[in-house]
Amino acid sequence: MGLPNPMEVADEILQVEVDALQEWFTVAARIRVLLWQGAERIADAIPVLAAGWSRPEPHAAIGRQREAGLAGRDIISRQVDAADEAVATLRQSRVLADSELSAAESAALGLGWIPPEDLLGWAIGHQALGPVAGIVGTLQQRLNDLLARNTDALNVLAMTLRSDPGDPIEQLVAPRPTTAVGSMIPVDPDPRTGAAPVGATGIDADNLSRLTADLQSTDIAVLAMALGVQQGLQEAAEQGGVAQLLVYESANSTSQGRAAISVGDVTTADNVAVFAPGVSSAPVTIAQGIAGAAGIRDESQRQAPGDRTAVVAWYGYDIPLSAIGGVPQTPLATTKNLVAALDDGAARDGGALMVDDLARFRQWAPDTARFIGMGFSMGSTTVSAAAAQGAEFDDLILLGSPGASTQVETAGDYPGMSADHVHALSYDNDPITTAETDLLAGGANIVPRFTMSDEPFGPDPANRDFGAQVIDTTSNNPDLSISVNTGAVGGFLTDALASKLAGDVGDLMIHHQESNYLSGRSLEAVAAVVNGRYSEVPIKPGR
């Protein structure tokens, strides 16, 4: 009949777990009462203390605790009220949807239809298509109206849930200078490492100790990487206030080493985004990745000022082509590193390392912290491989991805994650995201381009069949038009091919850039995912 199936909308309305929502917010309602009662008792103490201690500071401090409790209660109160409204709306919609279904069924029965015969088949056989289409169309319209009401109620609830009820109480604890990395206030960096000062209890104390030792090394590879990481820490401290060296393994003649620097404090973060870079990056150049991490953090906190976000620049895998700009290595190690760009082997191995690193990061972060895996180019293949190996991210963001690794076929294959939390952002004019390899990303001037017949990096996550949420933004850079004229006699075909190749290389250089994926509307969309604000992420059908 050319009409959508009303039962899909009906199911969306009827299967909402209203009782679970109500049950969960009874917990919040109870805490609202506790905060009110606690604040009242604190108020009782104020005049007593004022009478017993003539200086104003003690009872003023208690007054601030009371006000913080009441402010937290007000936030919870708005959330509970919005949840109650949503529960009422969702429950009413369920009843009304059921009623609409019954009315439609009665109308069809009135035409002579006898269940369980297929209604459409019956309508065709009895020349009743017109009346049946009218019944179904009316039902669809009413169900759509009910679904829209539900969405409106959930939007109101979502808005109130953007405030953290703990913020007023956390602000009571005055920021004070601390010797531990993870301080919430900007501090002068350690002159030796560039990091915020380290204390015995700092989560990265061991890593910083090793870095300090490496800075004295006479091994050029060890020293070069240490200096690069030191610079990265300085950048992170300047841009994020807090810099934490979460992973540090020294380089040597056969390894570029491993490092991860957090911009922002992981120990207090609401959101922890772990970002893996693409080919040709190396721990020695980690400082170059800090700007991107800081940009994600800044935009996330701009969108959600009440939430704290830490972004970890994770240079923790054997990044293909890293030998080009990395520390000196043996010829054999360099060759292996270059060849690693040909498939997702390095990404799969790196994914396993990321799983282990994440387990430590989770121990340091608050229980309620969300973890978001992000990667650009081969880095996206790596975080995808990590998710496939059980990293259990809350969300996954694959930027400019050559493939989601050969360890998954669809977005539904990640253990502990639903496909709705897998996001892909691939510009249509980025040749790396099509069925071609990532080689040119880092080695355009040294390795010829080629096309693989299969999928050495796994499926394209922006493909419709993969089933991810495909983010709808376009490249921030204009296309480049390149025309090559060789001047050869009869060289039309040669010129055309050369122009095509030059155009593709131009697209690669212009569109397949980490900074291009982390700016403009793309950055806004990425930050919205980091904050879990899915309703603000522009989505389009896959390729």
Add this chain to the structure above:
Amino acid sequence: MTMELVVDTALIRQAAGVLQDAASALDPGCEPVWDCPLTDESLGRSAVAREVAGAAARRVLQACAAARSLAAQVGETAASLRNSASAFDAAESSIIAPPR
């Protein structure tokens, strides 16, 4: 600059007792990690439905943690007041104690 300080340690202890009651009243007694009955698609598959499910799980736990944190802070304040009262008493007794 000098400033007269008047203290009544009995009243300070009384205030500490009231604050201790307040701390007990504030403690929600919930576990740091509670199981939220909402799953990712409990409220539907739309983006806002998933956003609400995730945020609800987080915010209620944060509310619980906030109450627990305030209870701890108020309890610490009560302890500080008791310590201060004892310190005032000790200071006073050392001043008025007869010389040996």
